[in-house]
Amino acid sequence: xxxxxxxPGPQGFYLAMNRDEKRDRFSALPPEIVEFESHRVLFxxxxxxxxxxxxxxxxxxxxxxxxxxxxxxxxxxVRSRGEVIRKLVGISTSDEISAAVxxxxxxxxx
Numbered sequence: 001x002x003x004x005x006x007x008p009g010p011q012g013f014y015l016a017m018n019r020d021e022k023r024d025r026f027s028a029l030p031p032e033i034v035e036f037e038s039h040r041v042l043f044x045x046x047x048x049x050x051x052x053x054x055x056x057x058x059x060x061x062x063x064x065x066x067x068x069x070x071x072x073x074x075x076x077x078v079r080s081r082g083e084v085i086r087k088l089v090g091i092s093t094s095d096e097i098s099a100a101v102x103x104x105x106x107x108x109x110x
Contacts, residue, residue: 001064002052017063019044035042037090050082058092081109 007014019028029045043054054072055061062085091097
């Protein structure tokens with residue numbers, strides 16, 4: 001299970017997250033700053049490119065925890081949920097994120 005920790009501070013906050021602790025997973029790649037669309041973004045990565053947490057220079061932080069109650073479409077074309085944050089990291093506002101999430105194929109994610 002993933003755990004997200006949020007600790008407010010006098011000049012902002014600290015955000016930390018563990019990745020799903022399955023022992024058979026590959027080690028993650030360390031966080032690095034990447035130019036993405038019009039933003040600089042910091043995030044760790046799975047070897048396949050997905051991620052579970054990010055922060056950009058617009059002050060937007062995203063984190064993706066496990067969910068198991070969503071009913072999937074009966075389709076063999078399943079996509080990694082690690083793609084979700086990668087699709088959203090270049091966005092600057094919560095309204096834009098809300099609109100973008102509505103366009104994602106959430107029922108096809110594993």
